[in-house]
Amino acid sequence: MLSAQEGVLASFGLHPWYISERTDWWLDKLETLLVASPGAGVGELGLDHAMDKFTHGLQEEIFLYQLRLANRLNRTVSIHCRRAFERMITLLEKEGGVGPGGVLHSFSGPKELIPSLKNLDCIFLFQDQSPPKATGEGLRRSGRFPRSACSSKRTARICCLPH
Numbered sequence: 001m002l003s004a005q006e007g008v009l010a011s012f013g014l015h016p017w018y019i020s021e022r023t024d025w026w027l028d029k030l031e032t033l034l035v036a037s038p039g040a041g042v043g044e045l046g047l048d049h050a051m052d053k054f055t056h057g058l059q060e061e062i063f064l065y066q067l068r069l070a071n072r073l074n075r076t077v078s079i080h081c082r083r084a085f086e087r088m089i090t091l092l093e094k095e096g097g098v099g100p101g102g103v104l105h106s107f108s109g110p111k112e113l114i115p116s117l118k119n120l121d122c123i124f125l126f127q128d129q130s131p132p133k134a135t136g137e138g139l140r141r142s143g144r145f146p147r148s149a150c151s152s153k154r155t156a157r158i159c160c161l162p163h
């Protein structure tokens with residue numbers, strides 16, 4: 001089914017919003033899906049600190065399981081992150097980054113964190129439904145996301161979805 005859609009890449013993962021619905025075999029199932037789909041990525045995986053605090057520890061545990069699996073299988077990751085950017089960076093640095101690369105969608109963190117994420121080979125996505133100042137162009141114009149932040153030789157790039 002997915003291979004019939006040229007230009008569409010599958011991604012399998014357990015989103016932090018749905019961790020309470022996981023089965024005992026979710027990680028085995030995820031690995032099975034990934035092995036059967038060599039071009040697929042992992043995600044969304046991530047941290048959402050806008051959710052109840054009591055879920056944060058479990059979110060990290062599940063995020064790390066998936067990140068390690070992605071790195072072991074050399075897959076890209078699609079990262080969901082809300083109000084947890086510093087913790088996300090700490091975990092990514094401890095794990096040695098995101099293997100072949102990652103997408104961090106709807107980035108809304110402070111510009112001071114951008115160099116750290118850039119060094120971890122993260123691509124930033126800004127969605128058009130974000131408030132105007134939070135869009136890629138808005139951030140660049142405001143100086144919140146300086147153009148120099150994406151001039152590295154590494155793979156970090158800014159991708160703005162069409163408005």
Ligand SMILES: [Zn+2]
Pocket residue numbers: 044079080081105
């Ligand atoms: Zn998300």
